Amino acid sequence: MSAIAGNWIVHREVGDGELGAxxxxxxxxxxxxxxxxxxxxxPGAGLALAAVSACEVQSCIAVSPDERYVVVTGGAxxxxxxxxxxxxxxxRLADSGALDVLRDVADAVSVAIWDGHEKTLTLSRDRxxxxxxxxxxxxxxxxFASELKTLSHECMGGGEVDPQAVSQLLRYGYIPAPRTAxxxxxxxxxxxxxxxHAAEVRDWHRSAAxxxxxxxxxxxxxxxxxxxxxxxxxSLAASVDAVLDRLQAAIGRARGPGTACLLSGGVDSSLVTxxxxxxxxAAVETITVGFDEPGHDESAWAAEVAGHLRTRNTRxxxxxxxxxxxxxxxxxxxxxxxxxxxxxxxxxxxxxxGTSCRTLLTGDGGDELFFGHxxxxxxxxxxxxxxxxxxAVRRALGAHAARNPERARLGGVAAxxxxxxxxxxxxxxxxxxxxxxxxxxxxxxxSEAPRHFLESSLHPACRHPAELxxxxxxxxxxxxxxMTKCDRAFGAFGVQARSPFLDADVLSLAWDMxxxxxxxxxxxxxxxxxxxxxYLPEHHVRxxxxxxxxxxxxxxxxxxxxxxxxxxxxxxxxxxxxxxxxVVARLxxxxxxxxxxxxxxxxxxxxxxxxxxxxxxxxxxxQAFHARTDAA
Numbered sequence: 220m221s222a223i224a225g226n227w228i229v230h231r232e233v234g235d236g237e238l239g240a241x242x243x244x245x246x247x248x249x250x251x252x253x254x255x256x257x258x259x260x261x262p263g264a265g266l267a268l269a270a271v272s273a274c275e276v277q278s279c280i281a282v283s284p285d286e287r288y289v290v291v292t293g294g295a296x297x298x299x300x301x302x303x304x305x306x307x308x309x310x311r312l313a314d315s316g317a318l319d320v321l322r323d324v325a326d327a328v329s330v331a332i333w334d335g336h337e338k339t340l341t342l343s344r345d346r347x348x349x350x351x352x353x354x355x356x357x358x359x360x361x362x363f364a365s366e367l368k369t370l371s372h373e374c375m376g377g378g379e380v381d382p383q384a385v386s387q388l389l390r391y392g393y394i395p396a397p398r399t400a401x402x403x404x405x406x407x408x409x410x411x412x413x414x415x416h417a418a419e420v421r422d423w424h425r426s427a428a429x430x431x432x433x434x435x436x437x438x439x440x441x442x443x444x445x446x447x448x449x450x451x452x453x454s455l456a457a458s459v460d461a462v463l464d465r466l467q468a469a470i471g472r473a474r475g476p477g478t479a480c481l482l483s484g485g486v487d488s489s490l491v492t493x494x495x496x497x498x499x500x501a502a503v504e505t506i507t508v509g510f511d512e513p514g515h516d517e518s519a520w521a522a523e524v525a526g527h528l529r530t531r532n533t534r535x536x537x538x539x540x541x542x543x544x545x546x547x548x549x550x551x552x553x554x555x556x557x558x559x560x561x562x563x564x565x566x567x568x569x570x571x572x573g574t575s576c577r578t579l580l581t582g583d584g585g586d587e588l589f590f591g592h593x594x595x596x597x598x599x600x601x602x603x604x605x606x607x608x609x610x611a612v613r614r615a616l617g618a619h620a621a622r623n624p625e626r627a628r629l630g631g632v633a634a635x636x637x638x639x640x641x642x643x644x645x646x647x648x649x650x651x652x653x654x655x656x657x658x659x660x661x662x663x664x665x666s667e668a669p670r671h672f673l674e675s676s677l678h679p680a681c682r683h684p685a686e687l688x689x690x691x692x693x694x695x696x697x698x699x700x701x702m703t704k705c706d707r708a709f710g711a712f713g714v715q716a717r718s719p720f721l722d723a724d725v726l727s728l729a730w731d732m733x734x735x736x737x738x739x740x741x742x743x744x745x746x747x748x749x750x751x752x753x754y755l756p757e758h759h760v761r762x763x764x765x766x767x768x769x770x771x772x773x774x775x776x777x778x779x780x781x782x783x784x785x786x787x788x789x790x791x792x793x794x795x796x797x798x799x800x801x802v803v804a805r806l807x808x809x810x811x812x813x814x815x816x817x818x819x820x821x822x823x824x825x826x827x828x829x830x831x832x833x834x835x836x837x838x839x840x841x842q843a844f845h846a847r848t849d850a851a
């Protein structure tokens with residue numbers, strides 16, 4: 220994916236030389252994204268822009284025919300035969316406002332639009348959150364970028380860590396927009412835009428709602444509530460045909476010369492690989508990652524799939540040495556803390572992809588669109604059981620569970636009591652996906668950030684109750700977690716990762732489709748399995764999936780033990796003043812004493828500490844923002 224950045228200096232006059240240096244510095248901060256780099260300045264406006272890409276960087280920048288607008292886009296490059304999004308947007312702005320134009324942009328791109336007449340800067344993030352866009356105001360103006368590290372460079376250090384953002388990391392494994400790890404730096408929510416005026420930027424520090432206001436140019440909630448309703452539902456076979464047609468078209472739009480696939484051997488990645496191979500005259504390159512621990516390794520199975528599809532497969536196996544090397548690399552790549560253990564094998568795949576391809580297709584989104592996670596089924600089952608428990612009993616169970624909420628992670632009676640206290644399907648599911656059930660207990664002096672996951676006013680009216688789980692995962696885990704993982708990991712090696720399942724036409728089809736084509740008795744993701752059965756033998760389609768998670772519990776006992784011990788030093792944690800060193804120490808001791816399931820709690824703590832050391836080691840507990848003014 221290409222990346223963009225900009226610095227709009229509004230508080231003082233700025234010379235051409237300084238502005239040019241700023242543009243070059245922005246470009247350098249994103250150099251890992253690709254060899255093609257394009258700085259751009261608007262001297263009279265005090266605006267410096269930058270775009271970096273592994274493909275044609277010129278397609279990321281466009282000027283409207285009347286020269287009023289400058290458009291910069293980051294994200295997926297335009298496929299062959301299509302006009303680049305920046306050019307399309309720039310042409311249309313002459314006749315329509317930014318909001319109307321951006322409503323029609325289905326490409327996975329972040330957008331910055333400079334209006335030379337109105338002197339405004341509009342920032343926009345794509346519909347499904349595949350392209351992050353961060354922003355903040357400094358002592359001299361507005362800075363924005365595809366990666367948090369660019370803002371950190373421009374501000375001479377990121378700033379004060381936000382403990383409530385840390386609470387979100389401990390619960391979800393990622394930090395949802397609009398928060399970031401730093402106070403005063405924000406991330407646009409998926410499907411939204413924000414328009415900045417010079418006066419607003421000058422008065423930023425006086426604004427009580429600095430993160431917003433946002434305007435929605437697209438809404439998944441609206442899509443769900445306005446989807447087509449037909450009197451005669453299509454047959455399952457017709458839905459299979461429709462999925463294959465839409466995916467074929469999406470892959471055709473996403474692929475380029477030498478496009479490869481990340482192949483796990485599961486249904487989603489196998490189907491994407493099969494369809495890409497069908498469109499390719501030569502053998503498609505596939506990359507498979509496995510582990511040297513049998514309970515987590517699926518690489519042999521994926522190799523069988525590759526052999527059946529006749530791809531050119533590269534099989535990578537993570538061992539103890541590569542685990543240690545990559546876990547130490549992760550904080551540099553993920554300039555905002557990210558705590559899904561699948562990031563480590565993803566980095567191994569990204570390294571390999573960076574040496575052989577520019578575009579890599581993944582199966583991300585298949586589970587979240589077509590009801591593929593086993594946790595969905597368990598949440599539905601448990602919620603049905605919980606509804607039979609009287610409200611008074613649920614309240615009593617909730618009070619009991621609140622005394623030690625984290626113990627529910629160990630399973631057994633504690634887990635049953637905890638889930639029995641939930642009051643809604645969303646709450647039941649939140650318990651299943653939370654790393655920490657009450658992350659505020661791990662913090663020194665901060666409450667947990669509001670859990671928008673549970674706000675029913677944000678939930679759509681669904682045809683089937685279970686569809687709420689798909690909506691929640693698509694707006695949270697997928698948009699804010701998995702997409703950030705792919706963007707950072709593959710972007711660090713100059714590779715654009717694209718998921719055909721998140722193509723606008725596939726997404727729309729998934730929500731139009733009868734829910735019964737996704738979940739059938741004893742079978743999840745039914746429509747995709749039947750689609751894949753047209754390309755692979757039945758035993759490859761129906762086998763249980765292990766997932767892409769790493770053997771974290773064993774790693775923390777073995778190759779990562781010294782690394783973890785060093786990060787979990789109680790004195791260092793106490794001096795930093797964010798986490799409660801006593802709570803963390805007890806958890807670590809309990810894990811080492813045999814409660815291995817606590818690795819789910821420890822991993823986000825470790826990922827935060829490793830990130831904090833990498834990016835804030837020289838910083839005190841608080842910092843002020845300072846814009847850079849040196850010419851680099």
